Amino acid sequence: MFISITRHLMKENSMNTKISIVKILEKTLNYVDARLVNHGKRVAYLVYRVLKKQKKSDDYILKSVMLALLHDIGAYKTEEINGMLQFETENVWEHSVYGYLFIKYFTPLRELAPAILFHHAPCADLASIPSPYRDPAQLIHIADRFDVLSQTSDYDSAAIRRHFEQRENVQFFPEMLDTFFMDGWETALDAMRTDDSFEEFLYRDRFSDVETQAYLRMIVLAVDFRSPQTVTHTITSSWMGKGLAECLGFAEEDVIHIFVSVLMHDLGKVGIPLDILEKTGPLDEMEMETMRQHVTITEEILSGNVDDKLLRLALRHHEKLDGSGYPKNLTACDLTQGERLIAVADILSALCAKRSYKDAFPREKTMGILRDMCAQGTIDCDITAAALENYDWLMKNIIKANAPVIAAYRLIRSEYEKLLFLARSGIFPSEVLSPQIRPRQATVLSALDNMTRNAFAVLPHESSYPVPLREENPSFLRSAGD
Structure with a gap:
């Protein structure tokens, strides 16, 4: 007899909403390094924001948000995390490859795993990649670098925009930059603090x-x-x-x-x-x-x-x-x-x-x-x-x-x-x-x-x-x- 695990893992609070297993995931990985968990959540929000504006389906958004939340999971195994959170990083393949394999073998996101492999790849490597992998890989890459730059005092919004423009057609496709830098991008991470819809979406029992x-x-x-x-x-x-x-x-x-x-x-x-x-x-x-x-x-x-x-x-x-x-x-x-x-x-x-x-x-x-x-x-x-x-x-x-x-x-x-x-x-x-x-x-x-x-x-x-x-x-x- 098969018994629903969801019934046993989820707990209803006084508002009759359910706390997602995502909370357990976040809290667990937080003990390895809170910086990567917080970084992953901010990247997930930036991805959520773009896909919502594009009116993608909830199912696609949820998969993409989970992928973004876990995009650096390979770093828990392979790398010194300090280097991961710098402006530029040369050793991108270790955590990208391990993360790709981990997502492929151990998550329900198997069909999107190649996006993790390529989430730091330059345009030259992405040119021949099918769009179902290329687009989420590019979106996560842009959101990843945007978050890293936003956490430093040396980069205001103009400097951040300039950083991406200088790497257009090298690291980032122009059309993906246009998609990301839509109205309100300058305050996107500030909006995360007050946008209750994101956490409600992320922690809702959707699995x-x-x-x-x-x-x-x-x-x-x-x-x-x-x-x-x-x-x-x-x-x-x-x-x-x-x-x-x-x-x-x-x-x-x-x-x-x-x-x-x-x-x-x-x-x-x-x-x-x-x-x-x-x-x-x-x-x-x-x-x-x-x-x-x-x-x-x-x-x-x-x-x-x-x-x-x-x-x-x-x-x-x-x-x-x-x-x-x-x-x-x-x-x-x-x-x-x-x-x-x-x-x-x-x-x-x-x-x-x-x-x-x-x-x-x-x-x-x-x-x-x-x-x-x-x-x-x-x-x-x-x-x-x-x-x-x-x-x-x-x-x-x-x-x-x-x-x-x-x-x-x-x-x-x-x-x-x-x-x-x-x-x-x-x-x-x-x-x-x-x-x-x-x-x-x-x-x-x-x-x-x-x-x-x-x-x-x-x-x-x-x-x-x-x-x-x-x-x-x-x-x-x-x-x-x-």
Whole structure:
């Protein structure tokens, strides 16, 4: 049975309006660098303003605005952001190529992804590009540079206009400049502060269930892809939680609650320095205190954007029944069965996966640690028993869930190097400009989409004794970078 995720992610306020998943996206990426989030939102507004004047359809405007909002998402992975926000930048291809691939594989904006690849391209590179890609790429490019110049005290409106005129037919097509510099352009960003229609448009619940699922997946992977060690962490934990809930006979809606909340449970790690996340040895006391802040950051990201039940499920995965957990030292009487289940799922996924500081633990060692924790009264014994009894079945499901994520990660890495080399040489493979997808790409895209659909379908668990896996430490649990 398929259950609407939108119903669980969105929360109505007193004015009966809904807060969009866009808020979660903004808040999450804000912890990487607020400057790029704010820059992306201003660029999105400038694009919105132009397309509204052109009377484009709401569907086209929404896709274009989301594309503009995410146009620099590649920079979170590839570049020093200080250089991104200068007047002129020479190294435009790194974040453009990675952003193109990320948009292509992980968002509902797949058909517009080439616009991200070319959003800093000069006219010479754009001349042969089909207009469905060229026009949004140029509009985002103009809006991007307009915003950067507008944030400096050295450029008044006359200097900004002159800057673009000097680059006409080199960086910018004249007709696109005419479109952008319409009446009121001088005060466009000032108008953003008072134009309530933009945020109402952006945050309104306009996404289908499929689109919402894809954007949620994108947010999770934007966090996890910061490091090869964390590529499958959230997917592993969420499927572990889902599988355990199915084993224990949770109601269908509760299974979805578990899955969605675990998807979001570690969003706060986006605010933790990579040198702590990837440390090869044990964390010292100060580092551990910093690491524990990820729960607080997750709360700040999700508060007001999901309902209270989902919020509690996402935030209590480090609490223990005896009060020794964090951040609130809750005890057994404070924790629901779902919250206890997520704690076990998180521990189990950490034990059976490779981390920067340890190898994946074998089956018997993992089971022994869980039994010890149960005996010590820190985790729920009934849930632990279900995890131990169904260990092989859980692992089999996780392997299936992670396979397309690993495949996509590796495909992006290989395509990135190839495409970056060609782009720097002014060469663009025909596949970039064609709606046709190559067989390997199609296989990965189909597998990712199927994985997401299956995640929101609740299936009965028929047997407690499935066929054991051939490997005690499946390859995906080692490292995506291995």
